[in-house]
Amino acid sequence: MPQSRVQEYITIAMFELLEKKDYAHITVQDLVDRAGVCRASFYRNYFTRDEVIERFLDGIFTEAYPRESMSSANVEECILHFFKTALKYRRQLRALLQRGLLDRVSMAFYRQTLEQIRHLQVLNNKYQPYFFSGASAAMLCAWVENDFAEPPEEMAHIFMESLQGYMELT
Incomplete structure (x- = not known):
């Protein structure tokens, strides 16, 4: 799956968080904190x-x-x-x-x-x-x-x- 490093980190963060809490409670801030990237990086790669x-x-x-x-x-x-x-x-x-x-x-x-x-x-x-x-x-x-x-x-x-x-x- 060709992804940028930022996308890879965010995807890994998403699944690590899903193992711990419900999707409805995972925020973009949770994702970027876990992924170690800035919020702007999330929005450069994803809309939601x-x-x-x-x-x-x-x-x-x-x-x-x-x-x-x-x-x-x-x-x-x-x-x-x-x-x-x-x-x-x-x-x-x-x-x-x-x-x-x-x-x-x-x-x-x-x-x-x-x-x-x-x-x-x-x-x-x-x-x-x-x-x-x-x-x-x-x-x-x-x-x-x-x-x-x-x-x-x-x-x-x-x-x-x-x-x-x-x-x-x-």
């Missing part, structure tokens, strides 16, 4: 606290699905890479779950799913990205809620089984 989390999640998806990396021939490999990437950020995902913020994963999934569907040129209707991103986000959230009980390889297999089950219906 929400943007810190949004960019973090977008960064996970960018890392998990490098632009133009997925094709119809390597879907399972890409899904496995996604679950491995998510596991790498388990501490942050747990913090989002703990504070009731895991629902933000859905919008990040939607943006990434729409990009992939457009890249693969498989957009069938305007609701398709919502369908796939919703199911994928729910699966990731369930995995986080189950404390990453299954290894990424098993999660990728479950994902592909579910997808194949859907495809057999059509």
